[in-house]
Amino acid sequence: MHDDAVFIPGRGIIATVDVSALTQHGDALKFEYTDRFGMVSEGFVLRFRNHVVAFENRCPHWSIPLDAEENQFLDSSQSFIFCPMHGASFDAESGECFQGPCLGEGLERFEVALDGAHAVIKAARPKLRF
Secondary structure: OOHHHOOOOOOOEEEEEEOOOOOOOOOEEEEEEEOOOOOEEEEEEEEEOOEEEEEEOOOOOOOOOOOOOOOOOEOOOOOOEEOOOOOOEEOOOOOEEEEOOOOOOEOOEEEEEEEOOEEEEEEOOOOOOO
C-alpha cells in the first residue's frame, strides 16, 4: 500500500493558506490543521524578511499561543518570534529558542511550498531523540 493512500493525521499536507495578504515583513496569518494525534491545532504563516515560514502556534514552555495580539508574532524590533507570557524568544527561521524558559527547545516548524498566492503547508518528519 502506498503511503499517500493512507491518511495519517499531522503528516503530509496539513493546510493551504492564501498568503496574498502577507506583503510586508512581520505579516502573519493563523490556520487550523489536524495534528499527529488527530486533534485540531493552530499554526501560523509569517512573512519574515523575503520569504514565508510556518510554525505551530504553541510555545513549548506552557503550550500557550504565541500571539498576544491577533496575528502578531514578532517582537517590537521585528527580529524574532516572541512569546509574551514569559519572554521566550525564537529564531524566526528555525524556530529554535535562544532566550527564555524553553532555552534549547524549539517551535514545531512546518515545510512551506509557495504555489502562486498560496502556501502549501506540510508537517515536517518527526525528529527522533535517543
